[in-house]
Amino acid sequence: MSYEKQTIPVRYDQKDETICLLFSYHGNLLSDVPTDTSHPIYQALNLQLENSVDANLLSDLIGYENFEKLRQASWNFGKPCSIPPCFIEHYGNWDISCYPTKLNDTASILVNFTPSSITTGTQLKNSFQIAADATGIGVWDIRFIDDPRSLTESECFTNLLDNHFIFFSQVAKQILGIEINKPITWRTIWDRIHPDDQVTFEQFFTANIFYDIRLNFDCRIADMQNQYKWYTIRGQTLTDQSGLLLRMSGSLIECTEQKEMIHSVVEAENTKKLALEASGIGVWTGNLDSGYWQWDNNVKRIMNIESASVGKLQDWTQYIHPDDFIELKKGLNQAIAELGQLSVEVRVKDKTRQYKYVHIKGNVTTDVISKVNRIDGICHDTTAHRIAEKRMSELNEALEKTVKKRTMELIQARDLAESGSMAKSNFLAMMSHEIRTPMNGVIGALDLVENTPLNAEQNDLIETAKTSALNLVDILNDILDLNKIEAGKMELEFIPVSISATVDNVINMFTAISESKNVELRLEEDNALPDWVNTDPVRLRQILINFISNAVKFSSTNNEKKGIVSVTAKVDQQHSLGQQKSIVFTVSDNGIGMDKKTVERLFTPFTQAEASTTRKYGGTGLGLAICARLCEMLGGQIEVQSEVGEGSTFTIRLPLWETSHDSDLSAIFGVNVAIIGALEENKVQWLKTRLEQLNADVSIVSNITNDTLSDYEMIILLATGQNESEIDKELSDLPVTEAQKIVLVCPRQFKQSLWAKHPSIQILANNPLTRYSLEKINMKDTQVITENTPHHTEKIVNKAVDKTPIAENLTNSPSTILLVEDNPLNQKLLLKQLSVIGYSADVASDGEIGLQLFSENQYKIVFTDCHMPKMDGYTLSKNIRAFEKEHNTAPVPIIAITGAAMTGDKEKCIESGMSDFLSKPIETHKLKEMVEKWHERNSDL
Amino acid sequence: MSEIPIYDPEVLVSLIGDDQPLIEEYKKEFVKQCVPTLRGIAAAFNKNENTEVKDQAHYLKTSAKAIGAMRCAARLQKIEDCALSDDRVSLKQHITLLQNDIRDVKKEFIK
Numbered sequence A: 001m002s003y004e005k006q007t008i009p010v011r012y013d014q015k016d017e018t019i020c021l022l023f024s025y026h027g028n029l030l031s032d033v034p035t036d037t038s039h040p041i042y043q044a045l046n047l048q049l050e051n052s053v054d055a056n057l058l059s060d061l062i063g064y065e066n067f068e069k070l071r072q073a074s075w076n077f078g079k080p081c082s083i084p085p086c087f088i089e090h091y092g093n094w095d096i097s098c099y100p101t102k103l104n105d106t107a108s109i110l111v112n113f114t115p116s117s118i119t120t121g122t123q124l125k126n127s128f129q130i131a132a133d134a135t136g137i138g139v140w141d142i143r144f145i146d147d148p149r150s151l152t153e154s155e156c157f158t159n160l161l162d163n164h165f166i167f168f169s170q171v172a173k174q175i176l177g178i179e180i181n182k183p184i185t186w187r188t189i190w191d192r193i194h195p196d197d198q199v200t201f202e203q204f205f206t207a208n209i210f211y212d213i214r215l216n217f218d219c220r221i222a223d224m225q226n227q228y229k230w231y232t233i234r235g236q237t238l239t240d241q242s243g244l245l246l247r248m249s250g251s252l253i254e255c256t257e258q259k260e261m262i263h264s265v266v267e268a269e270n271t272k273k274l275a276l277e278a279s280g281i282g283v284w285t286g287n288l289d290s291g292y293w294q295w296d297n298n299v300k301r302i303m304n305i306e307s308a309s310v311g312k313l314q315d316w317t318q319y320i321h322p323d324d325f326i327e328l329k330k331g332l333n334q335a336i337a338e339l340g341q342l343s344v345e346v347r348v349k350d351k352t353r354q355y356k357y358v359h360i361k362g363n364v365t366t367d368v369i370s371k372v373n374r375i376d377g378i379c380h381d382t383t384a385h386r387i388a389e390k391r392m393s394e395l396n397e398a399l400e401k402t403v404k405k406r407t408m409e410l411i412q413a414r415d416l417a418e419s420g421s422m423a424k425s426n427f428l429a430m431m432s433h434e435i436r437t438p439m440n441g442v443i444g445a446l447d448l449v450e451n452t453p454l455n456a457e458q459n460d461l462i463e464t465a466k467t468s469a470l471n472l473v474d475i476l477n478d479i480l481d482l483n484k485i486e487a488g489k490m491e492l493e494f495i496p497v498s499i500s501a502t503v504d505n506v507i508n509m510f511t512a513i514s515e516s517k518n519v520e521l522r523l524e525e526d527n528a529l530p531d532w533v534n535t536d537p538v539r540l541r542q543i544l545i546n547f548i549s550n551a552v553k554f555s556s557t558n559n560e561k562k563g564i565v566s567v568t569a570k571v572d573q574q575h576s577l578g579q580q581k582s583i584v585f586t587v588s589d590n591g592i593g594m595d596k597k598t599v600e601r602l603f604t605p606f607t608q609a610e611a612s613t614t615r616k617y618g619g620t621g622l623g624l625a626i627c628a629r630l631c632e633m634l635g636g637q638i639e640v641q642s643e644v645g646e647g648s649t650f651t652i653r654l655p656l657w658e659t660s661h662d663s664d665l666s667a668i669f670g671v672n673v674a675i676i677g678a679l680e681e682n683k684v685q686w687l688k689t690r691l692e693q694l695n696a697d698v699s700i701v702s703n704i705t706n707d708t709l710s711d712y713e714m715i716i717l718l719a720t721g722q723n724e725s726e727i728d729k730e731l732s733d734l735p736v737t738e739a740q741k742i743v744l745v746c747p748r749q750f751k752q753s754l755w756a757k758h759p760s761i762q763i764l765a766n767n768p769l770t771r772y773s774l775e776k777i778n779m780k781d782t783q784v785i786t787e788n789t790p791h792h793t794e795k796i797v798n799k800a801v802d803k804t805p806i807a808e809n810l811t812n813s814p815s816t817i818l819l820v821e822d823n824p825l826n827q828k829l830l831l832k833q834l835s836v837i838g839y840s841a842d843v844a845s846d847g848e849i850g851l852q853l854f855s856e857n858q859y860k861i862v863f864t865d866c867h868m869p870k871m872d873g874y875t876l877s878k879n880i881r882a883f884e885k886e887h888n889t890a891p892v893p894i895i896a897i898t899g900a901a902m903t904g905d906k907e908k909c910i911e912s913g914m915s916d917f918l919s920k921p922i923e924t925h926k927l928k929e930m931v932e933k934w935h936e937r938n939s940d941l
Numbered sequence B: 001m002s003e004i005p006i007y008d009p010e011v012l013v014s015l016i017g018d019d020q021p022l023i024e025e026y027k028k029e030f031v032k033q034c035v036p037t038l039r040g041i042a043a044a045f046n047k048n049e050n051t052e053v054k055d056q057a058h059y060l061k062t063s064a065k066a067i068g069a070m071r072c073a074a075r076l077q078k079i080e081d082c083a084l085s086d087d088r089v090s091l092k093q094h095i096t097l098l099q100n101d102i103r104d105v106k107k108e109f110i111k
Helices: A040-049 A057-062 A064-077 A119-134 A153-162 A170-176 A186-190 A195-211 A256-279 A297-302 A313-317 A322-338 A383-450 A456-486 A499-516 A537-553 A596-600 A611-617 A623-633 A681-693 A706-710 A724-733 A748-757 A771-775 A782-788 A790-798 A824-836 A847-856 A873-886 A905-911 A924-938 B009-016 B020-046 B050-067 B070-085 B088-110
Strands: A019-024 A081-088 A092-103 A106-115 A138-143 A166-168 A215-222 A228-239 A245-254 A282-287 A293-295 A341-349 A355-366 A372-381 A495-498 A520-525 A532-535 A564-571 A580-589 A637-643 A647-658 A672-678 A697-700 A714-719 A741-746 A762-765 A817-820 A841-844 A861-865 A894-898 A916-919
Touching: A019 A040, A040 A057, A040 A081, A057 A064, A057 A081, A064 A081, A064 A092, A064 A106, A138 A170, A153 A186, A153 A195, A166 A170, A170 A245, A195 A215, A195 A228, A195 A245, A228 A256, A282 A297, A293 A313, A297 A372, A322 A341, A322 A355, A322 A372, A355 A383, A383 A456, A383 A824, A383 A924, A456 A623, A495 A499, A495 A537, A499 A520, A499 A537, A499 A564, A499 A748, A499 A771, A532 A537, A537 A564, A537 A580, A537 A623, A537 A647, A596 A637, A623 A637, A623 A647, A672 A681, A672 A706, A681 A697, A681 A714, A681 A771, A714 A724, A724 A741, A724 A748, A741 A748, A748 A762, A762 A771, A817 A824, A817 A847, A824 A841, A824 A924, A841 A847, A847 A861, A847 A873, A861 A873, A861 A924, A873 A894, A873 A905, A894 A905, A905 A916, A916 A924, B009 B020, B009 B050, B020 B050, B020 B088, B050 B070, B050 B088, B070 B088
Parallel strands: A520 A564, A672 A697, A672 A714, A714 A741, A741 A762, A817 A841, A817 A861, A861 A894, A894 A916
Antiparallel strands: A019 A106, A081 A092, A092 A106, A138 A166, A138 A245, A215 A228, A228 A245, A282 A293, A282 A372, A341 A355, A355 A372, A495 A532, A532 A647, A564 A580, A580 A647, A637 A647
């Protein structure tokens, strides 16, 4: 900001040179002006008169603002007035006063021009202003024409607002956001003052004028953008010697930032104060130098201090329990010594002389020279917390007692339930054992009688007795299974299982019975079925047996229709994912069927279609319930479609994981096979695909000659539509050499007779033809091979046991089998069964004798009962294994023979070192299979 | 193993010259040898006689190399390796694939 140097070109030093001139209301000069004078005002006017007579000479001379102030003041108040010293360029400072008058009824004013005595003062003021401007302080000055105190406070204030004899510095205007050249009054500012601050403004100004109270206040004034800013307005009135109020001057400073800062600080402080008050936390400070402590009202209340808020440490700790006071002092001294924190809980006696708990915390700080000089802290009443804690602890204790009591009750209840369940399981296990053992005798005996010469009637009676005995065992098995499932003790084992072998095994079980009922058993197996899947073979077999058994049971052939049971095993590719195959078994029959209501409750235990069904068809109604639960356990589901009189279709979907298995290569691996003869078209293709899956090189040959067949090592003759004599002839006429192997596929009923005539050929039944039977075709000598195939098993089951002893097993040789069994009946029975299949055995009636015999002789197999006096089968097994280890001999297969069939029995046998497991009752064919399986393993013996 | 050629006719030519009747005779002999050897390998595998598997494979491998049945020879080498290391799973897989390799050679011979 620059200021022109103010100079006074004409120094008018004559004292009485006040001149009085008359001007019109509009500023025209009405007086005559002498031309021969050196008075600066005259000179100035003369100079102006040269230019224009009618001009507003007064305004030109003293400036428009001053002219207006003068005129307004004079005419508004109607009495003489003066304006602050006025600087006239080139002519210096002049005190100007005026008097309103009239000339010829025309309003006019008499204006006195007196050289101002405050020329120096003006210069001084300017210096202050420069300083003020430089520091950003706005200054203002107002001159009173009349003493405003002669008016009322209200009039005075209005007069003040509208007083035109006012000066605002440029900085004042700048910080107010007002144009520098714009004339303003306090009214201009008043209009912009925040409504809430207007009262303050008025009160401070009037108080200063009337009561000389210092003008110093803050208010909000809106700038030109209508944004409120904070300003500090300060000022002071100035009176003359007689006490007449002449002027009022002051400063204007913008203080928005400071105000906001203070606001924030105050707000924060208030918040803290409110929070502390609300939380009831007391704040205290201790000066360690002076030994004086200060505290607030909360501390007073908490520590039960009566009056002062400043005092010695003892003043605010006087009601602390003496023991706790020692602790407090100790903590305090430690905090001071370590420049650390104080945290103690003390008991303070309240007004009712009851102790309350107070937690005192503090923090020691140092001064600038690192001298420990103060500690600041808080304290709060923790009595409620203590009480709550105590109550909580009491409550917890009570709860713990209740929980312990309840737990005890529950444990007792559980133990009771478990002992009940255990008693039930033990009872079932015992019953299982106790029933199986005599049943073993019954079935074994019947088995043996069946193999003696009998007439037809006797045979029939024996068959009935045997079937009934086996049924009884089945029912027992079902009850055990259901019990296990419902007790959650049914455990599944997951091992590689051949679906084809399982299906073959199950189908073969039912071929005889379906034949006897004249029910046709059909089978369709998908060649896409995986060879091996991971599942529980026993349970898979159980499910299939149950459904096929039901289908056969409820189907029959009469004059109107032939009974048909169809079994399919397929892969549902749509629902298969990678290795997980959705295997779908369907079992359909055209039997009696069921209504909708029956289907709905079909899988409920002990439920059959109706009571008459049980009477007519037998069964316990447990089978389907068990199957449904087993399916569920295997992750599968069962669907049923049925119609009364039309038959039923059961669909069993099981998600089975395909797995690899360390199995042998097919016996027809790389063999050239020719398929000749007739079969349904799709069946031939199915057969070819299956043989190719078994790695045979397969051709379908239609033109049968020496030449066409000579290249093949194996000929498969399909003879399903011919009678026995036609097949016999075709076999005899076949242009093959002895080196070529022949496999005949024909109806089951011709098998035996054709076999007798053509012993070198292999015969497969086509009703139905299983995938697994094809796996069992081989290139070896047929007679020997067929004896070892599962198909032979079928023959044993339904006809008679093959009594042919294995060549190596000479009856006069020392026994290669040790039988350890305490039950004399079972001993006798097993010895007989073994002799039937061509073996003899040494018998021991308990484990001790068994171990003795084992140590003295060499055996290929040990059969042992599990539950025996003196030494049971498990201990015997362990001792045998220990003996073998000690004498460094190869382990001999130990086969458990047990009446128990509960979960874990097999595992227990294996754990004790046994090799396999036979469940009583033992049928001869099963015994034979077991002997064949294990006997030759120890061929070196 | 698919990167190895099934049959390289140049091998036999380099050994006995471009004598086509003789080449055809060798080819027939090889095919004749393949079937029993393959079955012998399979039978030995089923009996778990790894030494026999290795010996049979080695026997056929020498013929396969001489005739130029390159993929068969490589497969037989694998069979030998698996038999030696008693890796039954891989051994079974390679024996099965050997059957395919022999079929492929037969087809090549007919071309």
